[in-house]
Amino acid sequence: MKKTFLGLCAAAAATTLALAGCAQAPGTEGSGSSAAPSGGTSAATGDFKGCMVSDSGGFDDKSFNQTSYKGLTDAKDQLGIATGEVESATTADFAKNIQSMVDAKCNIIVTVGFLLADDTLAAAKKNPDIKFAIVDSNDAKFAGVTNLKPLVFNTAQSSFLAGYFAAGMSQTGKVGTFGGLNIPTVTIFMDGYAQGVAYYNKQKGKNVSVLGWNAEKQDGTFVQSDKPFEDVKGGGRAAQGLTSQGADIIFPVAGPAGEGALQTAKASNGKVNAIWVDTDGCVSAPNYCANIMTSVYKGMDVAVFDAIKAAQDDSFSSEPFVGTLENEGTGLSPFNDFDAKVPAEMKTELDALKADIVSGKITIESKSQPTT
Template identity: 75%
Template sequence: MKKSLLLAPAVLSALALTLGGCAQPPGTGGSSAAPSSSPSSTPSAAGAGDFKACMVSDSGGFDDASFNQTSYKGLTDAKEQLGIQTGEVESNATADYAKNIQSMVDAKCNMIVTVGFLLADATAAAAKANPDIDFAIVDSNDDKFKGLDNLKPLVFNTAQSSFMAGYLAAGMTKTKKVGTFGGAKIPTVTIFMDGYAQGVDYYNKQKSGSVKVLGWNAAKQDGQFVPGDSPFEDVPGGQRTANNLISQGADIIFPVAGPSGKGALQSAKASKGKVNAIWVDTDGCVSAKDYCPQIISSVAKGMDVAVLAAIKASKDGSFSADPYVGTLENGGTGLTPFHDFDSKVPAELKSELDKIKADIVSGTIKIESASQPTS
């Protein structure tokens, strides 16, 4: 496989230590360790300074094999590499967000990172009330952040990498039907689904193909989502949603649903090779390694390195509220290696994906999604 398709997490993680205020691109990574589920303060063993960085998760928790877990790795990397103190608290429901952020304020954190679009209101309110604390938020750049010099958005244009994933799925399907579903109808979910559907459409135009996307209609901005009050934590619900798409003929599933997406991986595994998946947020062969034989590739976001860089900038006194936008061009998002599928993905398809990446970066291919972030 050509190197231009791959993200290089180890190299980019090392480079992150030279960053100020997220001026350079992050890479991707995932942690398989499940952290504590209660508020904690964990000073580094040797040379821990007075600086303390803290994190508040979305309701998926720090072991979600997705965006919370990858963001949390940025915090643990900061502890190990910068010799700082850290604190964290997991959220179990929307009602937890404001009080959990306040608990980190009360714990005298110098910087607080919140994880997820759904924490935007609580994060903005806390940043406004605590101007002497630096804040960063993963996956949100809301208008309410304007004028807050102590709040940095860390966002990612995953429509670009999802476009590549859609093209990949269209090139690999045997049934000519591919599926996707989301956890909830929010921009940080639908951006993946938009890019995926447009990538399939592009494949059809280039190849005179007829691959259908089940689960998302980009024109109507409507599709299949996990029902219920906890759509991102309902693995059985994710499996039922995936099975619905599979029953309609989809043989590649693209779940954008956090832990609920594991239900799609379970369905793929149970199919004994008839159905496969493309994972999101982190390399699924790292974060959900038991399902690596079912994962063709993953659309990854470099949340860990973005978080690490923002923490370092705060510690060094170079923090800026300017948004970080991860793209294919700066390495903030991209497709992960094909792992077990490397020999199964045709060389021609790999070359086409390299060309698509270059064309997206150059602007030759333009992605259309209302959910794309702007700087």
């Protein structure tokens, strides 16, 4: 049966807000010969092959690479296809890793991350008989490239809910956020989060402040590192800088580096908690579940699965997929360990806010929001 966003996961949510993204650690069943030194392939019946190239975070990043990778493994398990994958260590690996998947005779190659846009576009133009999909990028330069499909997500919407939630749950009246890099796929979360806090203040007559992001200036706190999405210690320093100013809820938008915020929260003995991104943190980082209040998920696994299936059954289109609250391509994950601590009134308000965003009654402003 075809997987759709309406059936994103089997996990039950505490409210009707949304269903959780279902990332899991990459399996090891795809052994076989490597298409590149850091990659692998797996055999299956049939002659269709789906492949993936990661960003520098790798397939076990507890975040967007890992969730996207699940879409590939789900396609292998459910569609019976052969698969290939290769992990990137640095940005310098992107072009050669994509080429390794071309050389491996993949029918579709999915690249993961905004930073792979230029190399993915170049490969798609050079190889018109291969289908490509890219997670988290819909560059204007993609227009007219019929074998390249963007898979993007309006996480400003779901992050608005997270900001409202954080403002309502904060005990100090200060909440924080930090990013890996100042790029659109990061700042879209931070924009929505800040606007959600502002909306809470307006509705409740409160003055909860957001540390780490100035939406007007489009600038804030970012991991200071040569590898900002992999530097867990750098993420920890960013989180500690925010908590030292009084923030008691941290929203890290930094891939694996965000684990530094989870470590900070865990060490605080309950004084600080976090909201995770890209996938349900209680699934991808269960050791920190007691400190993860909720997560802003992106249904990258399902988007990747559907793109691969479309390529297999000849229904592939370059039309962008845009995940929204309405199609459940993004949303809030369950409250998990915090469910009993979240007031019923807050749950009701979040459901109402989701409906208002979907209907257009509430308009979220972020120049980083994707368009079709």
